[in-house]
Amino acid sequence: MRVVLVTYGSRGDVEPMTGLALQLQALGAKVRVCAPPDLADLLDDVGVPLSPFAWPIRALATGGVPGKTSLADIAADLTAMAYEAVTELAEDCAAVVATGSFPAVAGARSAAEKLHVPYMHASLSPCYLPSPHHPPLRWPGQVIPPEVTGNRELWELNAERMNTMFGETVNAHRASVGLPPVDRLRDHVFTDHPFLAADPVLGPWQETPELAVAHTGAWIRPDERPLPADLEAFLSAGEEPVYVGFGSMPMRGATAQDLSQAVVEAVRTQGRRVLLGSGWADLTLVDDRDDCFVIGEVNQQELFRRVAAVVHHGGAGTTRTAARAGAPQVLVPQVADQPYWAGRVAELGIGTGHDGPTPTAESLSAALKIALAPETAARAAAVAKTIRTDGANRAARLLLDKIAQS
Template sequence: MRVVLVTYGSRGDVEPMTGLALQLQALGAEVRVCAPPDFAELLDSVDVPLTPVGWPIRALATGAVPGKASLSDIAADLTAMAYEAVVAVAEGCAAVVATGSFPAAAGARAAAEKLGVPYVFTSLSPNYLPSPHHPPPPWPGQVIPTEVTDNRGLWDLNAEHKDVLFGETINNHRTSVGLPPVDGIRDHVFTDHPFLAADPVLGPWHETPELDVAQTGAWIRPDERPLPADLEAFLAAGAEPVYVGFGSMPMRGANAQDLSRAVIEAVRAQGRRVLLGSGWADLALIDDRDDCYVVGEVNQQALFRRVAAVVHHGGAGTTTTAARAGTPQVLVPQVADQPYWAGRVTELGIGTGHDGPTPTAESLAAALKIALSPETGARAAVVAETIRTDGAKLAASLLVDKIGRSAPAESAGGTGTHSARATPKRSRGR
C-alpha cells in the first residue's frame, strides 16, 4: 500500500504530514511526501522520501522568488507544480492526502482525479472549514458588505471570493490536463468530509448539518532529540527563562533589531531570563548580558517543558506543543489561523493573545504579566492533561480503513476520488 502526502507551506504544514507519514509506515504503508525543498533534511532524518514541490517556501514568503509578485501567478504555478509532482509519484497509490496552500491542494486533487486515486483534504485548524459556528478568516483584498454579519452569509462570501481569486486559474489548469472545470472551487478542494488535524480541546469542531468532519487530534511527530549541551547549560544556570520565537513567520511592522530589543526588554521587565528562537524574524542578542541566549531549530517538545512561558506567532503546531507542555503562552498572531489560536488560548485561560501583530516592550510586558500569573500556570497544567497525543495514529488508522473499504469500488471501476469518511465523530456543517 502506497500513500502520497502533499503540502506546500512552512514547517507548521510539513511537521503534521511527517507525523502522519511515520504512523502510516508503522502500519506497513509506503509513504512519500510532496513538499517544499526546504524540508529535505527533516524528512531524510526520519527516512521519509521527499518529492520537492515548487520554490523554497522561505524564498516565496519573503518575496525572493523573481517575477512572482502577483497572487494569480503564484497560484497558477503552485497548482501546476503540485499536480506535476503528484502525478509523477501517485499512479497506483492507495490515497493522496493534501493540506497547506490552497492552490497546491487543488493541484493535488486534480492529480488524484486524473489518476483515479482517493483524495483526502486535511485542515490543520477548525476556522478554515465552513461552519455556522464561526466566521471565516479574512482574505486579502476581500471587501465584506456591512450588512453581512451572520456566519453563513460570511462563508458564502468566502466561497465567492475564492472563486474570484482561484476559480479561473484552477479551472484553466484542469482543462489543460483533460479534466472538466468545476463550480465552487473551495468546496471542491476541501470536499464535504475532510480530516481535521487539530486537538478537540484546543480547537473543537462543533457539529453542523452539512459538513462531515473527521477530527483526529493534532498530527504530532515525536521528537526524541536531546537539547544541545550549550542550551542545557543555559537552562541550568538560573531560573526558568521565557522563550520568545516566531518560527517560520516574518514579523510585520518591525525590523529584527527593534523587535529583538522589544521582546528582551519585555521579558527582563518581568524579572525573567530570555531564550530567543531566532527563526525567520532573525531575533538576536542586543547586549552581552548573560541572562539572554539565542537558539536555532531545536526540539520544542523537550524545550517547552523547561521554560516559564512561550511567546510565539500562534501557529497550530507551536500552540499545541506549548499546551501539551503545560506552559503558559503569549500569542502574537500575524496571519491566517493565528488569530483563531490566540482567541482559543485566551478562552481556555492558558495564556493570552497579544493585541496587534507588532509587540512593543510595554505591550508584550502587559501580556506576559497575564501569562506568568499563578492562575494561568495552574490552568495550563490542567489543560495539558487533556491534550491528546494520538491524532496521527488515529488518522493513519482511519485512512487505512477507508482505503480498505474503497478498494472493492475501485476494482469494480470506481474512480475512488472521494475523501475519507470514517470518523470518530460525525458532523456536517457549512
Template structure:
C-alpha cells in the first residue's frame, strides 16, 4: 500500500508528516511526502529515508523575503491550488490514500475524489476547526464587523473569507477534471471527520460535538541524529542553560530581540542557548552563550532549564514532553492560544505580546524558573502521549482496507 502525505507550511507542518511516514513504513506501507521545496525539509525527510515531492514556493522565502508583498493572498492561494491539482495530483497517481495538512489544502480532497481513494484532513492545533465555543483565528480578508460577538456568525463569515480566497481557483480546477463545484471550501476541506493531531492534555478537543473530530495524539518526529559535538560540549560545561528560539518566525528587529533575550536570561543567573531559526538570531557573547542551528528538540529540551519560544505546536509539545518549563512569546495565528494553554496548565508563562523587553521577558522567566513550575512541568510530561503517529498510521491503513471513498462535497 502507498500513502501520499502532503503539507504546505513551516517545519512544524512538515515534521509531523515525516513522523507519520515512518509510522506507516513500520506497518508495512510505503509513504511519500509532498512538501515545500525548502532545503531543510528535503534534508529532514532524507534523514529518515522518506521520499519527498517538492511543490509550491519556498515557505522560507515567503516568510522572510522582500518579495513577500509582491503577490496578494488570493494570488498565493490560486498558485497553491494549482500545485495541489498538478504536482500533488501526479504524486497521488499510484497511491491508496491521501493525508493533507498545512496551509489550507484546498485542492487535495478533489485529487483524492477523482482517484476514488480515501482522504483525510489533519490539523496540528484545534483552534482552526469551527466551534461555537470560540472565535475563528485571523485570516486574510476583510476584518470581522466590529461589535459582532456571536461565534456562529463569525464562523460563517470565516467560511466566506475562505471562499473568497480559494473558491474560484478550486472550482475552476474541479470543473476541468469533471467534478462539481464546492459551495463551502473550508468545510469541504475539513470534511465531517477531521483528524486532530495534538496531545489530549496539551490541546484537547472538548468542544460541542458539531463535527466528529478524531484526536490521534501529536505526531512526534524522532530525529535519530546525535546532538552536534560543539553543542554537547557547551551543555556539559556548566549548569543547564535557557534555550531561546523562535523557529520559522521572521522576528523583526532580530538582533535587538537576541540581545534582550541574552540579557534577560543572564539576569536570572543562567547560561544561554540561542537557536538561529529563520530569523537568524546570532548574538555575540562570552562563554555563557552558545548559538546553535538545527538540533533535535526532544533530545535538547531534556537538558535545559527552560525553553523560550514562539508557541508553535511542535515546539510547545516537545518542551512539554521534555518536562521543560516554557516561556511562550507568541507571534501569530494560533500561538497566543498555545501560550494561554501553557499558562493554564502551569507549565510555564505566557508573554504578553510578540515583542519582549528586558523587563517583560525577565518577569516571564522568573515565573517559569520557579521550582513549582518545574515540578508541574515534570508531572505534565508524564501524561503526554507519544503514540500519535502510530495511531494515525493504523487508522489510515484501516480506511484503505475498508476502501472508504471521499464523501461527496458539501
C-alpha cells in the first residue's frame, strides 16, 4: 500500500507530515512525501523518501525566486507543479493527503481527482476550517462591510475571497488537464471531511454539521537528538535562559542587528540569560558578554524543557512544542494562523501575545514580565501534562481504516 503526502510550506508544514509518514511506515504502508527541496534534511534524518517540488521555500518567502512577484503567477506555478509531482507518484496509490500552501494543495487535489485516488486535506489549525463557532482569519487589508457580523456570513465572504484570489487560476489549470471547473474552490480543496492535526487543548474544535472533522491531535515527529556539547555547556553554566527564535519566519520591520539588540536587551532587563535561535531572522550576538549564546537548528523538544521561557513567532509547531515542554511563551505573530495561537496561549494562561509584529526592547520586556511570572510558569507546567502525543498514530490508523473501507 502506497500513500503520497504533499506539503508546500516552511518547516512547520513539513514536520507534521514527517510525523504522519513515520507512523504510516510503522503500520506497514509505503510513503512518499512531496515537499520543498530545501527541507529535504527533515526527511533524510528519519529515512522518509522525498520527492522535492517547486522552489526552495525560503527563496519564495524572501522574494528570491526570479520573475515571481505576483500572487497570480506564484499560484499558477504552484498549482501546476504540485499537480505534476503528485501525478508522477500517485497512480495506483491508496491515498493522497495534502496540507500547506493553498494553490499547491489545490494542485494535489486535482491530481488525486484525475487519478481517481482518495484524497484527504489536513489542516494544522482550527482557524482555517469554516465553522459557525469562530470567524475566519482576516486577510491583510481586508475591509468587512459593517452589516456582516455573523460567523457564517464572514465565512461566506472568505469563500468568495478564495474564489477571487485563486478560482480563475486553479480552474484554468483544471481545464488544461481535462477536469471540470469548481465553483466553491475552498470547500472543494478542504473537503467536508478534513483531518485537523492540532492538539485538542491548544486548538479545540467545536463540532459543526457542515464538516466531519477528524480531530486527531497534532502530528509530532519524535526528536531524540542530543543537544550540541557547546549548548549543553551554556545551559549548565547558569540559570535557565530565555530562548528567542523566530524559526522559518523572516521578521520584517527591523534589521537583524536591531532586532537582535532589542531582544537581548529585553531579556537582560528581566535578569535572564539569552539563548538566540538564529533562524531566518538571522538573530546574532550583539556584544561579547557571556550571558548570550546563539544556536542554529537543534532539538527543540529537549531544549524547551530547559529554558525559562520561549519567545517565538507563533507557528503551530513551536507553540505546541513549548506547551508540551511546560515552557511559558511570548508569541510575536506575523502572518497566517500565528495570531490565533497567540490568542490561545493567552487564553490558557501559559504566556502572552506581543502587541505588534516588531518587538522593541521595551515592548518585549513587558511581555516577558508576564511570561516569567510564577503563576504563568505554574499554569504552563499544568497544561503540559494535557498535551497529546499520539495524534500522528491516530491519524495514520484512521487513514488506513478509510482506505480499507473504500
